[in-house]
Amino acid sequence: MTETSTAVVHGPKREGVPALEARRLTKHFPLTSLGERGRVVHAVEDVSLALPEKTVTAVVGESGSGKSTLARLLTGLIKPTSGELLLDGSPVGTSARERRAYTSDVHLVLQDPFSSLNAAHSVKYHIERPLKLHTKLRGAELEAKTVELLERVSLHPGTDFAAKFPHELSGGQRQRVAIARGLAVGPRVLLADEPVSMLDVSIRLGVLNLFDELRENENLAILYVTHDIASARYLADTIVVMYAGEVVESGPATQITDSPQHPYTQLLLSAAPDPSRGQAPVLRGKGSPPSLVTPPTGCRFHPRCPFAMPVCEERTPPPLPAGADQVAACWLLAPPTAEAASAG
Amino acid sequence: MTSLDPALAAAAADPAPQLEPAAPRHSRTRRHRPPAKVLVGGAITLFFVLMALFGPLLAPHSASWVANTTNGTPQAPTGSLWLGTDNMQHDLFSLLLIGSRSTLLIAFLAGAIATVLSVAVGVTAGYVGGVADEILSALSNIFLALPGLLILMVIISPLPVPDKGNSFVIGLVVAITSWAYGARALRAQTLALRGQDYVVSARVIGERRIRIILFEIVPNLLPIVAASFIFTVIYGLGVYVALCYLGVVSPSSGSWGTMLQGAQSNSAIGNGWWWWYLPPALAVALVGLGLALLNFGIDEIINPRIRSARTGRGGVKFQLGLTPVVRAAAREGDAR
Numbered sequence: 001m002t003e004t005s006t007a008v009v010h011g012p013k014r015e016g017v018p019a020l021e022a023r024r025l026t027k028h029f030p031l032t033s034l035g036e037r038g039r040v041v042h043a044v045e046d047v048s049l050a051l052p053e054k055t056v057t058a059v060v061g062e063s064g065s066g067k068s069t070l071a072r073l074l075t076g077l078i079k080p081t082s083g084e085l086l087l088d089g090s091p092v093g094t095s096a097r098e099r100r101a102y103t104s105d106v107h108l109v110l111q112d113p114f115s116s117l118n119a120a121h122s123v124k125y126h127i128e129r130p131l132k133l134h135t136k137l138r139g140a141e142l143e144a145k146t147v148e149l150l151e152r153v154s155l156h157p158g159t160d161f162a163a164k165f166p167h168e169l170s171g172g173q174r175q176r177v178a179i180a181r182g183l184a185v186g187p188r189v190l191l192a193d194e195p196v197s198m199l200d201v202s203i204r205l206g207v208l209n210l211f212d213e214l215r216e217n218e219n220l221a222i223l224y225v226t227h228d229i230a231s232a233r234y235l236a237d238t239i240v241v242m243y244a245g246e247v248v249e250s251g252p253a254t255q256i257t258d259s260p261q262h263p264y265t266q267l268l269l270s271a272a273p274d275p276s277r278g279q280a281p282v283l284r285g286k287g288s289p290p291s292l293v294t295p296p297t298g299c300r301f302h303p304r305c306p307f308a309m310p311v312c313e314e315r316t317p318p319p320l321p322a323g324a325d326q327v328a329a330c331w332l333l334a335p336p337t338a339e340a341a342s343a344g
Numbered sequence: 345m346t347s348l349d350p351a352l353a354a355a356a357a358d359p360a361p362q363l364e365p366a367a368p369r370h371s372r373t374r375r376h377r378p379p380a381k382v383l384v385g386g387a388i389t390l391f392f393v394l395m396a397l398f399g400p401l402l403a404p405h406s407a408s409w410v411a412n413t414t415n416g417t418p419q420a421p422t423g424s425l426w427l428g429t430d431n432m433q434h435d436l437f438s439l440l441l442i443g444s445r446s447t448l449l450i451a452f453l454a455g456a457i458a459t460v461l462s463v464a465v466g467v468t469a470g471y472v473g474g475v476a477d478e479i480l481s482a483l484s485n486i487f488l489a490l491p492g493l494l495i496l497m498v499i500i501s502p503l504p505v506p507d508k509g510n511s512f513v514i515g516l517v518v519a520i521t522s523w524a525y526g527a528r529a530l531r532a533q534t535l536a537l538r539g540q541d542y543v544v545s546a547r548v549i550g551e552r553r554i555r556i557i558l559f560e561i562v563p564n565l566l567p568i569v570a571a572s573f574i575f576t577v578i579y580g581l582g583v584y585v586a587l588c589y590l591g592v593v594s595p596s597s598g599s600w601g602t603m604l605q606g607a608q609s610n611s612a613i614g615n616g617w618w619w620w621y622l623p624p625a626l627a628v629a630l631v632g633l634g635l636a637l638l639n640f641g642i643d644e645i646i647n648p649r650i651r652s653a654r655t656g657r658g659g660v661k662f663q664l665g666l667t668p669v670v671r672a673a674a675r676e677g678d679a680r
Binding site for chain 1: 540541542544545546547548549550551559560563564
């Protein structure tokens with residue numbers, strides 16, 4: 001981005017030091033196939049995010065918007081091209097020892113519960129491994145803790161579920177096991193990459209409520225990655241909208257969904273299903289996400305934007321205030337053009 | 345009733361008898377009978393394994409026993425000498441039983457060593473990637489390209505005589521030329537597995553790399569490891585028989601390959617002494633057949649599509665070179 005980025009930190013605003021903070025994270029994946037060497041996929045561009053305790057932050061965007069890459073950057077699974085991670089305000093080291101310490105504070109729950117559990121191992125094994133790695137519990141205590149964790153994610157009776165293998169469980173039960181494994185780590189930050197998108201609609205609410213409980217009871221800082229803006233509104237304190245690797249808008253969840261300021265957020269909301277709507281939705285915008293190898297100049301959304309202006313093609317919009325705690329990266333909100341738009 | 349009481353009392357005293365992991369783990373294999381190939385292949389293999397274990401003990405005569413010292417021509421099978429004798433008047437039935445041990449021992453030893461090597465090289469290359477992958481892949485490609493038997497003869501010829509009779513040394517040398525194929529297959533499958541979410545999850549909870557390889561990836565490679573092991577045993581069997589036949593190794597206790605070499609050097613085929621060369625040749629072929637059937641059977645268990653194609657579900661049969669097409673007329677009939 002340009003000099004205009006004054007590193008606005010997205011995420012819920014709370015007193016004190018956030019549990020996990022990302023400063024200007026950028027990830028470019030190099031292309032390796034012949035003839036494309038030297039070019040990169042701009043997966044995540046200059047994202048700053050703070051995750052305070054006892055909050056849920058939702059990252060919303062369509063496929064390829066970089067939201068999953070952001071979650072993996074936050075776990076340290078992939079190394080950022082630039083930018084840094086701060087855990088409780090201090091930078092995260094890169095040595096194997098510090099990496100392992102970091103894994104006990106930050107956990108990632110993956111999208112597909114059918115492949116995130118190893119078919120070769122029992123449920124008990126999946127829960128015990130993080131306990132053995134990060135706690136000193138052994139023997140009977142270990143077993144008791146395993147059962148307790150399973151019952152905390154509503155798998156009753158825990159002793160029965162511990163003995164089962166993943167193929168004997170339903171999708172929702174598997175996702176609960178995956179979450180219980182996350183809790184076994186004893187994390188302060190839980191990152192969930194589309195945790196309900198592979199689940200039956202009937203089970204989704206149960207899992208979302210589970211996250212809600214965990215926020216209250218375990219003081220977790222939760223990052224909820226999703227493409228479903230309705231569930232984000234239900235669960236999250238703050239919504240961060242990503243498009244083509246950049247944050248285009250962020251703010252309190254109800255505010256974002258009630259009065260979206262960025263045209264892309266408006267497009268997302270107009271596409272969300274609404275049972276009370278009589279006729280087919282009128283989509284506010286058209287087209288599909290751009291190539292991230294050669295992203296559009298200026299605002300990356302301008303080729304699809306119904307309000308595109310000449311300036312959008314030339315300069316990247318900075319995050320501009322769009323309400324209380326709400327920012328949107330759109331030239332429509334810049335004072336002079338905003339007047340022009342309202343006049344015209 | 346009274347006989348049940350102690351059991352009931354014990355159950356009541358034990359607070360958590362249901363803790364026992366009684367869950368059926370492989371319900372699929374339990375529901376379906378193993379394919380006939382596995383049963384036949386397993387029976388043949390078991391027969392020869394038992395022969396290798398107990399044959400030398402059951403052999404009526406020792407390897408150096410001779411029927412008489414005056415006759416110089418092989419004797420045809422009789423009631424007392426079931427497979428006749430060779431030109432030195434050794435009992436061929438005893439030689440077949442005694443020879444089975446070293447033949448199968450070296451085949452299985454080579455298979456085991458080669459499997460350990462191929463898992464170590466293949467899985468490491470696939471999981472670690474990068475420069476390590478390049479080096480290990482290049483190494484396995486070199487071993488794939490080398491003509492195995494020739495290399496074996498070059499390696500074994502200069503060995504001191506006691507080593508040539510040492511089963512472990514011979515097994516190791518055979519393994520060196522036979523691990524590369526399995527390593528390639530395992531590397532490819534590891535590449536597919538390492539991106540799986542359960543591997544990512546293991547990394548997220550902070551598992552060490554070696555633990556991920558051994559406990560998350562290798563258990564899911566077991567079918568391929570088993571198939572690769574059996575394949576290598578067949579290869580090792582053939583190679584060891586060939587080495588004995590060529591006289592590169594001559595184990596003191598004898599082997600099936602040594603018997604074939606004796607038959608060859610005395611023109612047994614030309615002279616019609618079938619009882620000399622046919623039994624060891626058939627034994628080699630049968631062991632190979634048994635193991636191959638076992639391997640195909642494992643394939644069918646792993647990949648049920650092969651089995652359903654064979655049984656011709658819905659009257660569709662796969663024939664060589666022809667792609668079966670369900671007739672449109674039949675489909676319309678179903679719909680109505």
